[in-house]
Amino acid sequence: MEEMIIDRLRAIVGPSNVTTEYEDLLCYAYDATFRESLPAVVVKPRSTEEISLIMRLANEYKIPVVPRGAGTGLSGGSVPLKGGICLVLTRLNRILSIDKENRVAVVEPGVITDDFHAVTEQMGLFYPPDPASGKTSTMGGNIAECAGGARGVKYGVTKDYVLGLEVVLPQGDVITVGNPIDGETGDYDYPLLFTGSEGTLGIITKIMVRLIPLPPYKETVLAIYDQLEAAGETVSTMIKQGVIPTTLEIADHATINAVENYLAIGLPTDAQAFLLIEVDGIKDEVVRQIAIVEETCRRFGAVSIKVARTKEEIDKLWLARRSISGACGKISPTKISEDATVPRSKIPEMIKKVREIAEKYGIKMVIFGHAGDGNLHPNVLTDKRNKEEMARVEEAVAELFQATVEMGGTLSGEHGIGYMKAPFLKWETGETGYQVMKAIKKQLDPHNILNPGKMFTD
Ligand SMILES: Cc1cc2nc3c(=O)[nH]c(=O)nc-3n(C[C@H](O)[C@H](O)[C@H](O)COP(=O)(O)OP(=O)(O)OC[C@H]3O[C@@H](n4cnc5c(N)ncnc54)[C@H](O)[C@@H]3O)c2cc1C
Structure with missing residues (x-):
């Protein structure tokens, strides 16, 4: 990249927030997938205004820009396939407001997901989307991928909580879409359009989300099976019976062994599967639903069903679940x-x-x-x-x-399309759906500079 452009970037965000050192570039060449590609420059803005100026500059010289949160993506969204500017959004990391009365929060995109959980929960409020990467992932990355999580079965995914967004469009204009009112608006549902757009339509610089009251009570159950299929049947049946667990997680034999080798916390290594089930809500209703859960697990042959009684027991089970990815990596x-x-x-x-x-x-x-x-x-x-x-x-x-x-499913329940699934997207959208997506992209980003190579193949 020409030195003149680097100098202009330095003038926008300050010299200490621009780097072209090879060792630094390497750190931004990958995410949680397996492909690597170096950016030409890493830029760390601090404000919407700076991002807008960067996008105008990038448009002037047709430079690719790849927005990046924490780089935990599992479809390759933040890998700078075409080099260019890696736009790191972690310095925009303030929780701007939490309105307890109206249950609405406004945050910047670099806020870490679990930090946001901790702050809202201290106030008796609840932001349900809980990707297993929450200790690291950013709210911006979550919106851009429409992240899901274990609690999705009862509470839905990120899009169900996004009320409004501030977005820097690819050509540098800034738009605010949606509003703090939880209902219909007169325009198109723009927050939904940008949620899950994987950094291809705009850079999210402010996020307005809906909060709900923190459930007062929960119970956690671990059911062990000697057949994976039986665990699968349990899941389908439980949902059919109208039980709405907060979480309903499955792990197979190889996964259980990987975690046990990694953590040594006493998981049964001869088990073929486990289901980790949580139910939350008003105590009486939780107790009623847990009884159905236990009965269903038993009916499908669970060899052991344990209700976690203490916080330590519950934490241990969730540590096991959240360590699966790392354990498999070993x-x-x-x-x-x-x-x-x-x-x-x-x-x-x-x-x-x-x-x-x-x-x-x-x-x-x-x-x-x-x-x-x-x-x-x-x-x-x-x-x-x-x-x-x-x-x-x-x-x-x-x-x-x-x-x-x-089977009537989707290629991506939560990780997005990125570069990894881009060649297959048409299988899901059909030709017309694909062309509509491309038309929206072209309208907003005529020079295809924002996250090129993602969602669409070239
Ligand atoms: C161990 C592990 C467990 C995971 N578990 C889950 C899970 O349970 N559920 C789940 O949904 N995902 C999960 N993921 C995937 C990943 O954590 C999520 O997709 C997360 O939302 C990515 O956030 P991030 O900040 O790391 O974003 P990044 O990886 O940096 O970026 C992801 C995408 O968002 C775009 N982007 C980032 N910030 C912005 C912004 N401000 N504006 C516009 N575009 C932006 C990037 O260009 C990229 O396309 C997991 C990943 C790992 C490694």
Whole structure:
């Protein structure tokens, strides 16, 4: 990149917030996927005005800009495939207001998700979206990916809480969309358009979210199975019976063993699956629903059902769940985390399909995830240096996506499309849907400078 452009970037954000040092660039060349690509420059703005100026400059010289939160994305959204400017948003990290009376919060995009949870919960309020990466991920990244989480089965995902956004458009204009009123507005539903747009339509600089009252009571159950399919049947049946658990997480045998080897917290290593189930709400109703949960687990052959009694027990179970990704990373150097999601009634069929595909292509695939949402997170454990195996993995993933679409599911329950699933997006949208998306992108970003190579293939 020309020195003159770097100098103009320095003039906008201050010299200490621009870097072109190779060692620094390396730190922004990757996310939680397996591809790396260096940006030409890393820029860390502090305000909407600075971002607007950066976008005007980038448009003038047709420089790609890749917005970046914490870089925990699992579809490659913040990898600077075409070099250019890596726009790091972590300095915009203030919680601007929490209106307890109207239950609305306004935050900047660099606020860490779990920090926001902690602050709202201290006030008796609740922001349900809870990606397992919440200790690191940013609110901006969550909005851009429409993040989900374990609590999605009862409370929905990020889009269900976004009321309004301030967005810097690709050409530098600033727009505020939505409002703090929880209802219909006269215009198009723009917050929904930008939520999940993966940094391709604009840079989110302020976020207005809906909060709800913190549930007063919850119970957590761990059910152990000697058959994965039985755990899957339990999930489908429980939902059919009208139980609305807060979380309904599944893990298979290989996952349980990976976590136990990693944490040594006493998980049963001979188990074929576990379900981690939480129910929250008013105490009497929770107790009633937990009884149905226990009965359903028993009916489908759970060999052990334990209700966690203390905070320590509950924390231990959630530590196990949240450590799964890291634990699997210890088995193989490359972990490809898919989030193909099917209707809940298709979970048993999907479990069977994942196993068939893994066997057919001779690859290692584990299952863990938000089963209550139909999101089984089939994770491929491989090594990207093994080209022959990677070719088989690619075919296996394509077959998994095909099966997902045939079952009426989606390629992405929560991780987004990024570069990883871009070649398959049309399978889900159809040609017309795809062209409508492209038309919106072209209208807002005529020079295709904002996060090129993501969602759409070139
Ligand atoms: C261990 C682990 C567990 C995970 N668990 C979950 C889970 O349970 N649920 C889930 O949904 N995801 C999960 N993820 C995926 C990831 O954490 C989420 O997608 C998260 O929302 C990304 O946030 P981030 O700040 O890291 O964003 P990044 O990875 O930096 O960016 C993600 C995308 O958002 C864009 N972006 C970032 N900030 C902005 C902004 N301000 N304006 C416009 N675009 C922006 C980027 O360009 C990119 O396309 C997990 C990841 C890991 C590594």
